[in-house]
Amino acid sequence: MASGPSADAVPTVMAVPAIRPRPGLAVRFLRRHPVGTAAAAFIAAMVLAATFAPTVAPYDPLTTDYGGMFRPPGRDHWFGSDAFGRDVFSRILYGARTALLVGFGASVVGATAGAVIGMASAHFGGIVDLVTQRLVDVLLSFPLIVVAMAIVAVIGVGTDKLVLAIALSFLPRAARVVRSSALAVRETVYLEAARAMGCSHARIIFRHMAPNVMAPYLVMLTSFLGQAILLEASLSFLGLGVSEPTPAWGLMLRGAAVDFLQRAPWMAVFPGLAISAAVLAFNVFGDALRDALDPKLRV
């Protein structure tokens, strides 16, 4: 958790050298960032739980029990049961699938697409850069959730659509960040050499620029993960995410969880805890990764 200076600051525009895999990187990370490692372990546990949900979960997350509604947490239902008599614990386990799928999917797609656009914008420069950046300006002038809502309204609901909507709303941010890093490497001698040698645009972008923007890209990617999970929860809470009966944390907080807050508080407490824990783990891991990757901070 010991994130260094500029934990929040923006990729101050430095040429970040490419990461060169060195032996013992993982070991060094573990030694320098014990909390980050713990977060990584938690994430791994979450992935495992989600993958093996069918064997881990005590109940089927979809099975309704109209006679067993609003059961408080106890031996039968560790986290209680919901308004349809479904087991909250099992739904949270299965909900991790939705969260991770949307989290990873949206972050990777959004960050990667944004990175490509950002690098291309920096590489071509001139009018291409100007137009792209103005477009990015336009998209950045709306709150993230409003952009996501608009995209969901156009393309519809469902897990796959949700990934696309969140990825698209990350795209301008990613493009902006990567562009500023790419701009810095653009002027370096060896990229000039590459241009002089007549390398193709694609080659310059993917072989020469990409390795150099890897560090900010990875840092950005991890910070997107937490945000994507939060955004997914918010959209599902608004009814713009996945549909019932698909288990999803934000969806579990919606409707009955709020309506019967006093009568069955467990319906609102546990899914919220799950969201918070997951986002926390990704954020802490992201901070540690930023520390590890940003040479400026490695004092």
Add this chain to the structure above:
Amino acid sequence: MGAPHAVGEAASCLFPPLRSGRWVARAVSRYILSRLLLILPTLLAVAVLIFLLLRVVPGDIVELRLVLGGSYVTPEVIAAERARLGLDAPLWEQFLTWMLGIFRLDLGRSMWSGEPVAREIGLRLQLSLQLALMATLFATAAAIPLGVLAAVFRGRWVDHLVQVISVAGLAVPSFWLGILMILFLLSVFQYLPPLTFTPLWVDPKANLAQLIWPALAVGYRYSAVATRMTRSALLEVLGEDYVRTAWAKGLAGMVILRKHALRNALMPVVTVIGLEFAFLIGGLVVTEQVFNLNGIGKLIVDAIGQRDYTLIQGLLLLVASGYILVNFLVDLIYAWIDPRISYR
């Protein structure tokens, strides 16, 4: 990318990068002019985007209003209503009408309620502005002392504590925090905040009793962003040569902190606070839902749900212009204060 900030309410990635350069007044004014000139095309692009996006979104206000629920309605009536709302006109004509209206400072009328869009927005803006202000106040009051403490005692337990608090603040969804607050108030004090909005000047007590909770719920996350920013900016400044010089000159710690470090470190903090504020006005969609607040965020959700084109257009344009304006002001302040920025 900036902090792992949550949904919709951050923009730290937009910081104008700090670069070294020479202070040339002419360059500054040219820079400002060029920024100013960019605002108009950006806004126009925003307008076109909103307009087109809405026409791509499936759904139709007439269908929603007249057909939903199986009212016994004829196709003629539906066509008449569409004509009345101007929905049967070609797209370019609808866009032109909207644009011409904007140049006369007229955003048109809501298709759902028939009220002027400006009035619909004005009614909610009061609540949203107040909430955003309260959250900002709360966040600033918490973030600056905490951030300074953490930076000064870097690596000590105070620092760790502050970091834990702020890292948690970024992870807990504001709307869930709101739900927990309501649960707490209900089960411990059997108290429920007022359900309807009273303007501050009518009844300050009722007003604050309603808005303090959402302001706290949102302010926590917001303060977490600002705390981290304060800490890291201060750490960066504390490492600069002139601060080291001040130390070397034997100035007292507090003086250095106040006179040299904090002042310079505050700029990025102010930026974050400014941009977050701009986003708070339209970005509190979910929190407003939880607290049954009738603000801009809820209006956006409702207007999108009802496919009230004129109202959505006006709302989104307002949100975007607010953001662009704050961004411009931040740039301006930067240009004015920090002589190290270069203006290409």
Add this chain to the structure above:
Amino acid sequence: MRMQRTGGRPGHRAGLAVMVGILVIGLLSYPVTAQTPRQGGILTYIVTAAPPSFDAHRETTFAMIHPIRPHYNLLVKFDTRNYPKVIPDLAESWTSSRDGMTWTFKIRQGVKFHDGSILTSRDIKASFDRIVFPPEGVISVRQAVYQGVRAIEAPDPQTVVFRLKWAVPSFLEKLASPFNWIYKADILARDQRWYERNVMGTGPFKFVEYVRGSRWVGRRNEDYFERGKPYLDGYQALFITSRSAMIAALKGGQALIEFRGVSPAERDDLVRTLGDRIAVQEAPWLCNLIVTFNTKKKPFDDARVRRALTLAVDRWGGSNALSQIAFVKPVGGMMRPGSEMATPESELVKLAGYGRNIQQARTEARALLREAGVPENFSFTLKNRDVAMPYEPIGIFLVDQWRQIGLHVSHVQQETATYLADLRALNYDAAVDFACDFIDDPDIQLAKFVSADISPLNYGGYIDRQLDLMYFQQSRSADRATRLRVVRQFEKRVLHDQAYVMYVLWWQRIIPYWRKLQGYKTTTNHYVEPDLSEYWLSE
């Protein structure tokens, strides 16, 4: 307001207590009419949506009826204590000619608008002219309901005559529509759209203020034509859109009633918290949940497939289970169960999907699917509105029912606007649809199911001239028995032979309210209430 923590299995014990509580309260709350109404007090109630405009002639939502209706009168109205009986409102009395083609109404003398002017037959003619023959630029949503009207005349200040093109069945009930507010002729003559944003009626309450998104306030009309009424000094309608906030407001006594309805779980929650301070009335609701099939899409273009889908749904079992968690209950055909034209249970069970033996029905359904060449594990999507009550439980229920005949159904809940657009564009397989109304009348309830080129409400996409003919026949049958026979034929064709749509369950209205609110009686729908002139507060 405490949580139940009685240990063991609080769910059961509490559930039982609630049931008994409801029974007792139900019995107690019934004949309280013996008391003399008390004057005074302000009634605060909740409206869960905001009124779009203030003009009832062009709107369809309860959200404008509930706060604004108390400012107006109708020509004739439903007696809420004796629904669907029609009683005088502005009309004192009426007669109809022997052939049913001419209806003559005598108007009350000396009724005053809130601006002090006297109401005459001219105002009534102007209002109904606007509904039946709307001028250019005016939207009258229910215009089609009155297509049998040839002319409206006002021969003298106290008389209004409706001349019809044919003997329209249940014409009086249609006139009693809670949306047919009587406006002032002079105002309409000046500006037909004035009423969209203003209020000027003869009703029991005068307009005080409307704070958008917050409240609508009315005060007693001292000049009201009924002596001694209204009992209340005024009313306040609070706009609260969040369900949890609404329940909290009821619990806290910040409001005494909401006139649309709550879910069974919400009812139990309120009864548990408020005990005998709250009363609950329930009634079958004139709203239904149906499933529409896209008849333009394979395999739903095959009547056998549609029949199989309706056969597979256990309505009787579903009624028992779902009525515990959602405000649905009665099993019925196309006319509301319990209404005059409803198909009795003995007939109903002969229709596909209404049989008591669900195993047999499912076997038949599987056979039909095989016959139609639908593979085992066939999958399709069920579109639904993104509204929790009662749509979501019904969706979850249907997915489970169809799973039992080997079908994989994915449930897609969409924002209402998108959902409607997809239905309209026939971009769906099967969809949960619904209809709500103020009167049990085949003209209105069956209109949805005539051919798609005639009815904008038909989302199935089918053209069936036989249905169109039957619809026409029933709407011109002055004779009730003939009409009933045609309606039954229509129903059998839609639900059984062709299975264009399937009715899942009808809604059940559950209205909890503070017992100090007196004179309230639940009816079959949320449009004919609230008639605030009859209500009073006991404390």
